[in-house]
Amino acid sequence: MCGIAGGVWSANSEPLSRSQLEKMLHAIRHRGPDDYGVYFSASEGNGNENDPPSASAALGHRRLSIIDLSGGRQPLSNEDGTIWVSFNGEIYNYRELRKELIHQGHVFRTDSDTEVIVHLYEEYGVRCVDKMRGMFVFAVWDESRERLLLARDRLGQKPLFYRQESGRLLFASELKAILEVSGIPLQVNRQAIDLYLTYQYIPHPTSILSGFQKLPPASIAVYERNELTVERYWKPPYDDPIEATPAARSEALAELRETLTEAVRLRMRSDVPLGAFLSGGIDSTIIAGLMQSLSEKPVHTFSIGFPVHEYDERAYAREAAKFLGTEHHEFLVDPSALETLSTLIWHYDEPFSDSSAIPTMALSEVTRKIVTVALSGDGSDELFAGYHRYRAVDLAGKADWLPRPVKAALAAKIWQKIPTSTRQRSLGRRAKRFIAALGQSPERRYLRWIGIFDEDSRHNLYTREFQESLDGFDSGDFIDDAYAEYPNRDFLTRTTAVDVLTYLPCDILSKVDIASMCHSLEARSPFLDHHVVELAARMPAEWKYSNGKGKQILIEAFSDLIPESIQNRSKMGFGVPIDHWFRNELKPLMKETLLSDRCLDRGYFRPDALKLMIDEHLNGRWDHSYRLWNLVCLEHWHRVFLEGARPEEAVPV
Incomplete structure (x- = not known):
């Protein structure tokens, strides 16, 4: 690398x-x-x-x-x-x-x-x-x-x-x-x-x-x-689906096992020590399991956790490591990981606010102390319908058959006034987001669900001068163009394809590349072998997703490598407790950054809108953590790249 x-x-x-x-x-x-x-x-x-x-x-x-x-x-x-x-x-x-x-x-x-x-x-x-x-x-x-x-x-x-x-x-x-x-x-x-x-x-x-x-x-x-x-020169062959027959499914199971195993074997070619990231989820457990099956000695595996329980997967990683027989290492991340925010901003070049970059950088740092190459499970969620949001896509597809007046009633703003938990991942919050988007096209509905600021909230935040400078620009065209690539598949498959074309390279892979390379660690992703991708792209949606659960064919193909408790666990993701940190340890950082004259003088955002968002978050009326982190990263990008507030490592020697 x-x-x-x-x-x-x-x-x-x-x-x-x-x-x-x-x-x-x-x-x-x-x-x-x-x-x-x-x-x-x-x-x-x-x-x-x-x-x-x-x-x-x-x-x-x-x-x-x-x-x-x-x-x-x-x-x-x-x-x-x-x-x-x-x-x-x-x-x-x-x-x-x-x-x-x-x-x-x-x-x-x-x-x-x-x-x-x-x-x-x-x-x-x-x-x-x-x-x-x-x-x-x-x-x-x-x-x-x-x-x-x-x-x-x-x-x-x-x-x-x-x-x-x-x-x-x-x-x-x-x-x-x-x-x-x-x-x-x-x-x-x-x-x-x-x-x-x-x-x-x-x-x-x-x-x-x-x-x-x-x-x-x-x-x-x-x-x-x-x-x-x-x-x-290439695109995933989602427009060439496999016929959904029992015989074809049986053949695809065998091919998936063979192709992914070969992808792991090829990625174990190295003249330096290698290991694997292991979160205790299905994807990383499969990769670590295949590595162990191809290795004559215990494979080094690495996981990271948080002192906030709902964000901590270390127990699952420990269980997977014990089941597979790997030599496991685990580490803890706390808010002090953000003491060098300018370093994170400098390495990412552009504004980037996926908060999981924080643990990914920390995991890469400790992993590099033992190995030079680490394999990961990245790509599996997009290829095999593993994200929670695909449930909403499936359910909304059924709701699209409802009469238009019924959908309009469900999407009425009155439902948004019903009190719910302020937690980002709460059932009530998810229900509100789901209902509010029912009146939109399926494509824009999905954008509303995955976006940080939707169109209304962005326009409410911008100053009039900044809004006018956009001159009618539509940020949603990026998603629309990706959906247009595959007009003939079912909407769930089209949505997973959109994530492969957009979210995967722009967010997940960018995050991992920068976080690993800033510590001179090479990260390899067997699921992203293009032979694996091409096979997954051609699979019918029902092989991957059924009864509200994704990755069905993947779990079946590799069930011998996954402890039963991990097969049935709910996906946690690799997020960090930003909501908790912004109400406690990182509250001074947030307020100093977003309410400073330096930030407000840039002319992008209305001061009253920023202050309202901060107050709502601190008072517990709403969880704006992802939006606030988005804005904090943007402001610090300006300071690092335009004002020269660079970390020590960026200074030429």
Whole structure:
């Protein structure tokens, strides 16, 4: 696992100097503390005056050594030095690809998966990505064509930011690296703020800063002759469903067992110690169980918990570890984990308010003390209908058959005035959210359920000037576009597909990548092997979800690895007690942040609306914890990235 950076520029535009590239790499040194390297194209500074190059390139790399520890230094080239690559990720089937390429006449100098990319590009061009089974972002510079290829893995496990200017393209694994280039303007994208308040993340390809973009998952970008083209090369095959017959289901069960086992086996390829995250839920227990079945000695497993009981899963993790025979380690997180909030904000580059980033960073830190690679169960909930909210989707689908007057009556605001618990996860709160959305389209109803601020609450919060600056922008288009990808499946399946295309890469995978890489830990997700994803995408909804419960076929396929108590337990999630902390230990942080002149002077939010939200939360009239955390993270992002209040680790040495 590593970090990459670089750029391409035309003869008449500003070049990327070596010192600037080294500053970019220094900003992402946490992603690869073991080594670094740079490459400048042979034409850069050395071109024939009579026939100067039209474009030059620079590639940079920070390395976290996982495979071929003594070789595989990057950037790396083919035999004659005409094709160079800088690569972040893992190609899990590199050994099989290497054999094929050698048979086709290619000569290898290292045992690394990086060199496979070079020869795949020689053989297949920009469609080399079709052959790869892994998580990756890479940049290939083709000297003879003066072409830069940027590519991102199918599910979006690895990030890539870029900025296109006049005659120049800059790119890096993290936004902060590009900001090290001198003269880069810092202008906040106001539409990105609206997106952030909607989703708690900023969806691709948008970035928080104007002029920057994120390469979407399953995409390749080709920069040639000062033109950039972005193309999608893969999508989950939800539009090719398996026929729901008993024989097909039996075959799918066997295939699921075989495919996921193979995905775990491939992800255990490593020249450094590895382990697994273990929450005691179904997903992580299956992955840890498969690892243990493939290992000759106890696998290291890691879990984390909280002193607030309803957020603490350590007992389940202990039970799973004992059942599987792993060597288990567990740790506790308390509010002191937020003492370095600026560090969390700095690592995430953009405003990001999934509060589970806090325990994920803490878990990654303690895990890295023992292993360098950790496998996780990420992706299973989206692929096998594991989230609680899919129950609401199923129930609302039945309610859609009710006459329109009945739905209108149920959605009336009077029901929202009935007193209920203020707890975010209480049955009463969920019932209110469910009823309030019944009058909307199924797509916008789902957005209302998963969103942080719905449309009405956002507009009530914004100042008039900020609202006018959005000029009718609709943050819900991101969800609508994802639903439009698969119009012919049942709505529950379409919704899980939407989460695979949106929430999974933009929230879950971004959270895990940043949290793990800030501690130089590589996180691998077997459920996101594209063969597993393709199989799950084609399965009928009733195989995954029935009688109000998800993951049915997954539990059946791996029942021997899951203790019965865990098979039947309710999903807890990986949240943190922000609601409790904001009423107690973190109350001063919240008030100082959101009611400060610095925050109010930005002109985004109405002071009276902010104060009302804080008062309602502190008085226990409503649980605004997720919204308040969303706003706290946004304000601290401004302080860290626009005002220079950066953590000590961000200061160049």
